[in-house]
Amino acid sequence: MPADFDDAPLYEPRLWRDNGWTAQVIKNEDDEGWAVAMYKAGESEPALVGPWTMGRDKKNPKPLDVNAFNTLVKTASEVIRRHEQQLHAQLNKTLYVARDGAWLKVTLEIVPAEDDPYAWLRAHDAAGAQLAQVKVGAGFRFSQSAAEAWVDAGFERPSTRD
Incomplete structure (x- = not known):
């Protein structure tokens, strides 16, 4: 143009x-x-x-x-x-994990920054309140088992698996 x-x-x-x-x-x-x-x-x-x-x-x-x-x-x-x-x-993925009779929403939001891309891993309760948030690498392998492991580990920052 x-x-x-x-x-x-x-x-x-x-x-x-x-x-x-x-x-x-x-x-x-x-x-x-x-x-x-x-x-x-x-x-x-x-x-x-x-x-x-x-x-x-x-x-x-x-x-x-x-x-x-x-x-x-x-x-x-x-x-x-x-x-x-x-x-x-x-850039935005969502999974659900059932724990203690309640559903938790686990999301991964990739931030495609040019110099250093990263992602936010978040957990929310059924009412939408944020329970946890951690910064992970943009290449974090987001799967049902990874979401469940993160919840079961008390929302500790998962090991980097790029």
Whole structure:
């Protein structure tokens, strides 16, 4: 995306910008067709790149219009939402341990810091009150047996198993 990106709406046949999104029709490098790239404001990489329809002359791309732009925004937003959900699932794990007739919720939250990634291992009671929290390595092997062992050890910091 060009460095001179701003928030002013722009409606050109191959470039639309509005409401924090930019659609740019580009030559498809893989074949003779066209593609459209969707950029979210402030992002240097496109959130979505997909094929674009040829115009009537079968040589140039079909011009962007409001309906196409709105559909592209909706699709790109969904792609971003799914990516965020996937990342959240990779970084946050939850297991349940039954002890003394009660369920404990044990979570692992990975903090992907560039220099020194780590994770928080936490235990909560059935009411949601935090019982314990320890910092572990980002590579901590979070499993049912590891969660049970941590609870049974009185929430002592587990040995590092990276």
